[in-house]
Amino acid sequence: MSDLADTAISPLAPAEFPVLPTVAGVRIATAGTGMKYQGRDDVLLAEMAPGTKVAGVFTKSRAASAPVDWCRKSLKGGGGEAQALIVNAGNANAFTGQCGADAVLSTVEAVAENVACRPSRVFAASTGVIGEDLPAHMIVDALAGMMADLHGGDWESAAKAIMTTDTFAKGAGYSVRIGDQTVNIAGIAKGSGMIAPDMATLLSFVFTDACIPADILQDILDDAVAQSFNCITVDSDTSTSDTLMLFATGAAGEHTAITSADDPALTDFRAVLNATCQELAHLVVRDGEGASKFITVKMAGAESDDAARRIALSIANSPLVKTAIAGEDANWGRIVMAVGKAGEKADRDSLKITIGGVAVAENGRAVEGYDEMPVSAHMKGDAVDIDVDVGVGDGTATVWTCDLTHGYIEINADYRS
Amino acid sequence: MSDLADTAISPLAPAEFPVLPTVAGVRIATAGTGMKYQGRDDVLLAEMAPGTKVAGVFTKSRAASAPVDWCRKSLKGGGGEAQALIVNAGNANAFTGQCGADAVLSTVEAVAENVACRPSRVFAASTGVIGEDLPAHMIVDALAGMMADLHGGDWESAAKAIMTTDTFAKGAGYSVRIGDQTVNIAGIAKGSGMIAPDMATLLSFVFTDACIPADILQDILDDAVAQSFNCITVDSDTSTSDTLMLFATGAAGEHTAITSADDPALTDFRAVLNATCQELAHLVVRDGEGASKFITVKMAGAESDDAARRIALSIANSPLVKTAIAGEDANWGRIVMAVGKAGEKADRDSLKITIGGVAVAENGRAVEGYDEMPVSAHMKGDAVDIDVDVGVGDGTATVWTCDLTHGYIEINADYRS
Numbered sequence: 001m002s003d004l005a006d007t008a009i010s011p012l013a014p015a016e017f018p019v020l021p022t023v024a025g026v027r028i029a030t031a032g033t034g035m036k037y038q039g040r041d042d043v044l045l046a047e048m049a050p051g052t053k054v055a056g057v058f059t060k061s062r063a064a065s066a067p068v069d070w071c072r073k074s075l076k077g078g079g080g081e082a083q084a085l086i087v088n089a090g091n092a093n094a095f096t097g098q099c100g101a102d103a104v105l106s107t108v109e110a111v112a113e114n115v116a117c118r119p120s121r122v123f124a125a126s127t128g129v130i131g132e133d134l135p136a137h138m139i140v141d142a143l144a145g146m147m148a149d150l151h152g153g154d155w156e157s158a159a160k161a162i163m164t165t166d167t168f169a170k171g172a173g174y175s176v177r178i179g180d181q182t183v184n185i186a187g188i189a190k191g192s193g194m195i196a197p198d199m200a201t202l203l204s205f206v207f208t209d210a211c212i213p214a215d216i217l218q219d220i221l222d223d224a225v226a227q228s229f230n231c232i233t234v235d236s237d238t239s240t241s242d243t244l245m246l247f248a249t250g251a252a253g254e255h256t257a258i259t260s261a262d263d264p265a266l267t268d269f270r271a272v273l274n275a276t277c278q279e280l281a282h283l284v285v286r287d288g289e290g291a292s293k294f295i296t297v298k299m300a301g302a303e304s305d306d307a308a309r310r311i312a313l314s315i316a317n318s319p320l321v322k323t324a325i326a327g328e329d330a331n332w333g334r335i336v337m338a339v340g341k342a343g344e345k346a347d348r349d350s351l352k353i354t355i356g357g358v359a360v361a362e363n364g365r366a367v368e369g370y371d372e373m374p375v376s377a378h379m380k381g382d383a384v385d386i387d388v389d390v391g392v393g394d395g396t397a398t399v400w401t402c403d404l405t406h407g408y409i410e411i412n413a414d415y416r417s
Numbered sequence: 418m419s420d421l422a423d424t425a426i427s428p429l430a431p432a433e434f435p436v437l438p439t440v441a442g443v444r445i446a447t448a449g450t451g452m453k454y455q456g457r458d459d460v461l462l463a464e465m466a467p468g469t470k471v472a473g474v475f476t477k478s479r480a481a482s483a484p485v486d487w488c489r490k491s492l493k494g495g496g497g498e499a500q501a502l503i504v505n506a507g508n509a510n511a512f513t514g515q516c517g518a519d520a521v522l523s524t525v526e527a528v529a530e531n532v533a534c535r536p537s538r539v540f541a542a543s544t545g546v547i548g549e550d551l552p553a554h555m556i557v558d559a560l561a562g563m564m565a566d567l568h569g570g571d572w573e574s575a576a577k578a579i580m581t582t583d584t585f586a587k588g589a590g591y592s593v594r595i596g597d598q599t600v601n602i603a604g605i606a607k608g609s610g611m612i613a614p615d616m617a618t619l620l621s622f623v624f625t626d627a628c629i630p631a632d633i634l635q636d637i638l639d640d641a642v643a644q645s646f647n648c649i650t651v652d653s654d655t656s657t658s659d660t661l662m663l664f665a666t667g668a669a670g671e672h673t674a675i676t677s678a679d680d681p682a683l684t685d686f687r688a689v690l691n692a693t694c695q696e697l698a699h700l701v702v703r704d705g706e707g708a709s710k711f712i713t714v715k716m717a718g719a720e721s722d723d724a725a726r727r728i729a730l731s732i733a734n735s736p737l738v739k740t741a742i743a744g745e746d747a748n749w750g751r752i753v754m755a756v757g758k759a760g761e762k763a764d765r766d767s768l769k770i771t772i773g774g775v776a777v778a779e780n781g782r783a784v785e786g787y788d789e790m791p792v793s794a795h796m797k798g799d800a801v802d803i804d805v806d807v808g809v810g811d812g813t814a815t816v817w818t819c820d821l822t823h824g825y826i827e828i829n830a831d832y833r834s
Contacts (some may be wrong), residue, residue, distance in 0.1 A: 064765075348479065364515075409821065
């Protein structure tokens with residue numbers, strides 16, 4: 001039953017993988033271990049120049065995976081430096097007890113030996129099935145081949161090697177200036193289910209050759225996540241393994257020294273980093289399991305931005321809203337329902353809902369002489385825009401999600417078997 | 418596409434509607450207005466003896482329907498007495514602005530005139546599509562016929578008249594003693610989607626001929642709801658219209674005067690009321706849109722009972738857990754994920770998960786030599802039992818839900834059209 005689901009590419013996928021810049025100081029390689037998937041690469045190794053700075057954001061799950069535990073510890077104790085990243089797909093190494101921690105340790109130690117650095121400068125991520133022991137030796141055995149194959153920039157292969165239920169490889173990146181120096185940003189991501197704010201089964205790795213101190217790198221990453229990965233949801237589920245890391249090699253060539261996150265020299269860089277993260281996050285939504293519509297929920301008039309985000313997520317996570325959109329049904333009553341259940345302040349009698357730019361409800365009821373035709377036409381497209389004003393304040397937020405279709409059931413009722 | 422879904426009875430439905438006792442002091446009648454449904458009754462009128470006491474619990478939605486507003490006001494200002502209940506199915510009279518309030522008023526005024534009481538003693542509920550004006554005159558026009566038809570106890574017809582996407586009529590009730598006096602309890606419910614704690618699209622009306630003061634009635638209803646309707650979820654969505662009311666006519670005949678909710682004379686009555694509410698709540702889950710499995714999640718070892726309930730609901734609401742169960746896949750990793758995302762204290766390394774009585778995971782990993790066979794066999798049945806101990810305290814909770822199937826998508830992607 002899942003044959004189709006396993007092979008069909010999301011109808012919301014972009015036409016092709018984008019051309020991403022080469023990032024000086026980063027070399028990558030991929031390999032196939034056969035651990036779970038056959039006939040494809042399932043391990044990614046990235047080697048970074050000595051002195052590379054690193055920042056990371058991880059799942060808030062109370063049952064975080066062994067590699068997440070490791071990365072958190074290394075990020076804290078390792079002085080904010082990184083020299084390698086090792087990622088595998090097919091086994092999440094989550095809920096694997098001491099075995100899981102041992103598997104991470106033996107993997108990163110082997111990588112550290114190969115790239116000649118301390119183990120705490122090796123970061124690791126795993127994605128796939130939860131609860132099965134990770135056969136670390138299969139990754140270790142693949143290292144020598146990958147070391148020999150390290151090269152400067154086949155980002156598409158890197159993005160492919162970390163896919164699980166993803167139907168297409170995800171990448172985004174640009175060049176931008178810091179002062180007079182051109183620097184490069186290239187990022188990859190994977191994830192299509194268990195996607196909810198707070199970084200659900202999502203792995204994303206963004207590399208830049210800018211020279212930015214680790215603490216500043218963390219600040220600008222936190223800010224980028226708040227506007228991108230933490231504003232998407234597919235099914236409200238949160239993974240044990242979410243990992244977003246930003247590596248800055250400093251190898252682009254000398255530029256203005258960066259002394260704070262607010263440094264005016266960083267303005268363009270941050271804008272481009274934010275755009276890169278937002279593109280990657282959108283690609284994850286576009287590959288949402290079973291997705292047939294890309295939905296943008298814009299919220300205004302809430303008590304605060306946080307309240308706006310919570311109401312927007314209540315709409316974006318509502319199975320009834322998502323199935324109505326799948327059915328191309330302009331059933332805005334379900335949006336009212338989702339606003340109501342969010343638990344945030346909202347004025348029922350001044351609530352305004354717009355779909356595809358057409359006002360459907362205002363002042364606590366359907367608009368006078370409401371014509372469903374243009375709204376229905378909008379809903380037949382593959383991008384659906386919902387704007388809601390809850391009429392109590394100035395808080396705004398934008399959240400992205402996809403619809404809930406038979407495809408989601410097909411993929412998830414028969415994923416592991 | 419939804420023809421099948423519209424007519425097929427849930428595979429989890431009981432064989433037949435139960436025999437419910439007659440409740441002295443309550444007369445009911447039903448009628449068909451043709452407002453939305455054709456060829457079936459869609460309005461229920463219940464007339465209660467003067468002096469009937471009433472208690473109610475309503476949706477926590479910030480966009481509550483017009484009849485919910487009315488009931489809240491009447492419950493507060495009406496001295497806790499009721500003499501009639503009018504319910505319609507097919508139109509929720511929610512998000513209908515002043516028109517909606519006017520429609521309730523004209524309906525209850527007409528009912529009040531018919532049963533000869535103050536309007537504030539008439540309670541009203543509506544369920545169905547949100548955002549369409551309620552043609553109150555169609556209900557009013559049906560009143561004379563229903564007044565002529567009032568009778569003592571066709572509960573099945575009453576339960577049928579309030580159905581929307583329900584596939585079977587839902588009732589529960591028993592006789593019990595207060596002191597030496599036999600009293601009767603009969604309840605009906607409707608609801609199959611938009612079901613989440615805090616009373617999602619659920620209407621339930623429970624009648625008894627016991628004599629219980631209004632404030633005590635409210636206390637025992639609150640307690641019953643906490644153990645029943647607030648422990649079920651179908652799709653995590655919360656309706657604008659949830660209404661649970663308990664009416665006590667006092668017409669059974671004289672019994673020990675009840676002076677507090679803790680009155681020992683009430684012990685048996687409360688146990689039976691709780692059982693009635695729990696049965697009604699379970700019936701709603703059994704009619705969960707597209708449901709093929711009845712799932713019981715028992716949580717132990719949480720920091721508090723509230724924390725246990727939140728973790729249990731995180732499991733019960735997880736689309737990934739629900740689809741795995743639909744696929745009869747013993748994918749307990751998704752249960753770990755759902756525990757992790759609940760945000761409550763849990764000790765990953767002493768987490769224990771049992772499915773169908775078989776331990777599948779403990780001490781932070783799969784059990785040694787785990788044999789999936791008996792668990793897979795359990796999951797092929799139509800009742801799935803999940804027990805989780807999060808290993809940090811004494812908090813416990815039980816929550817009931819159903820799986821997430823193609824049927825849910827079929828029903829909800831094409832409901833209103």
